[in-house]
Amino acid sequence: MLAALALVAGVLLDLFAPQPYTGLPLLAAAPLVAGATLSFRSALAVVCVTCVVSVAVDIERGRPATPLFVDLAVVGLIGVLALAVNRLIVRQGRDLALARDVAEAVQRAVLPDPPREAGPLAVAAGYTAAQAEARIGGDFFVVQETPYGVRMIIGDVRGKGIAAVAAVSVAIGAFRQEAEYAPTLVALGQRVDEALARAAARSGPVISTEGFTTAVLAEVSAEGEVLSLVNRGHPPPYLVHDGQFVRLDPTAPQLPLGVGLGDITPAVSVPVDVVRLPPGASLLLVTDGVTEARDKRGTFYDPVSSGRMHRRFRDPDALVDALTKDVDRWTEGEHEDDMAILVVTRRRPPRAA
Template identity: 90%
Template sequence: MARVPWMLAALALVVGVLLDLFAPQPYTGLPLLAAAPLVAGATLSFRSALAVVCVTCVVSVAVDIERRRPATPLFVDLAVVGVIGVLALAVNRLIVRQGHDLALARDVAEAVQRAVLPDPPREVGPLTVAAGYTAAQAEAQIGGDFFAVQETPFGVRMIIGDVRGKGMAAVAAVSVAIGAFRQEAEYAPTLVTLAQRMDEAMARAADRSDPVISTEGFATAVLAEAAADGEVLRLVNCGHPPPYLVHDGQCVRLDPTSPQLPLGVGLGDVAPAGPVPVDVVRLPPGASLLLVTDGVTEARDKRGIFYDPVASGRMRRQFKDPDALVDALTKDVGRWTEGDREDDMAILVVSRRRAPRAA
């Protein structure tokens, strides 16, 4: 691919020379000669583009001398090629500067993403962990999906969620959600209390923000808690796509008994009508809990059919570790959509070890 720009510039130069030498009057190859510097300026480095401009000027003069043209047309052709060459070099510098600015912006966005959403620990308690984040657009490195895993006095607690909206307002809401989870997971005695305290924190943050963007402050989420030995999982679903249990070649969707409203809509001050049910799931050794955002469940193929991990044959096999499951699901969704994603996609996998970790 690196040779293509050189080949295009050389082709324009050669064809321009041939037209200048053999085309009937009054046709000349000057437009194609002038096109060579433009191609070089837009695709090559500055030094390479400068070399093409110089060669084109020399070739233009040589062809006019060969055709025995008067001095005036010779200098006019040289002036045309020279001016276009200078413009091509200016375009080259502009493209380089824009590329540098874009790379800097992507680096800053990636740094913000890692600061707000750091990678979870590889091992925590009786579990091994893997996560993946895929932006809907390759240029974007930041969005409203989030996840976290944390070892607490009550067991290993984890969350995956999706903030409503896009842009910096969504990023601000993600930082509030992650911060509230990190803080309250250490002290909330139950998952229900944890969800209520996160709801209160996000509602307060939304009330204090600009009224125009305060509606971006709520998030769907699944909160999970693993017992000290990892055998039992407790789940609370706050309006989020349900997780999946992957084990022995099977993928089972864990629909909530009673789905709750999203976090951040101000339910912390409202007493529930009854006890909020917490779903309890057994996690056998080697089994994995797969948590996803709607970038997975709402991925569509060309016919408009939604992707379903349960129906996918690629999810019905053994996975040696959580990373393999994250990688397989990411590739399967990409295959289903043929690379045409409309939403960010976050994946969190926690697997129970087959044997206790050595001291």
């Protein structure tokens, strides 16, 4: 539309404007706009049409041969530049698409989708990047069946970029390995803590207390009735049941993972919060992209006080979808941080015949 309007406006100015003011700049702008917005064939067609129109208008106005060829040369030169710009934009678009595909493949390798079912639980998860073109961030979640029940973790690595992805890879790898053997949830958190601290020590001569990872570790017993939680400096999870949200604040605040202070915070001092998980109830775990989402007035989002969230959800996918949409509504689509959501729901026992 812009190319067509520029072409028409240039012709009208050439035909009806006073003689010192011609439409040549607008005629020359038409191929440039086409080169930046259309396909190569369409842009080439606009360039050819513009050259023909420029010659036709000059003949109509009775201009001599020299101005006619000058106008044609100007339009033709800008048309060639427009086609070159078109090829450059197409090439950059292909490179960007390839880079995004590689980033998505890396994220799926580092952060694979959790299983749809784990023991007595139905599982759903969602990830929303702060930037639409970003595919990799510092938020992560894992759900895994173990001999001790279903264990899971949701965490947030401080920082962005490659360093955050490396820390995410260490945390997920340590959790998957140790979840099978750590006898308690506290011991599991301690081993993940030690793995992150070792990785931070290898990255430099001094352990940085700024490269920490907040996390919530959870364990659901084999029958699904007992839920155990260990919170390491992360936003508290929520128990969702019968349309009600209950925030599960930790008994005592704990240091995040990977700070490198495990020797002065022994595992025996870390409290474990135990709650009952009724049939049909859901455990909602989120990162600070949810709890620190703000509206235009700077008010933080809280699912407990949101009237749109107090309803029954048929499955964990519905809860993830509703929470994502509610946060988008609250922030009007402007996310300042990555947002990860993990929901596990205890399946109801089948009814007797």
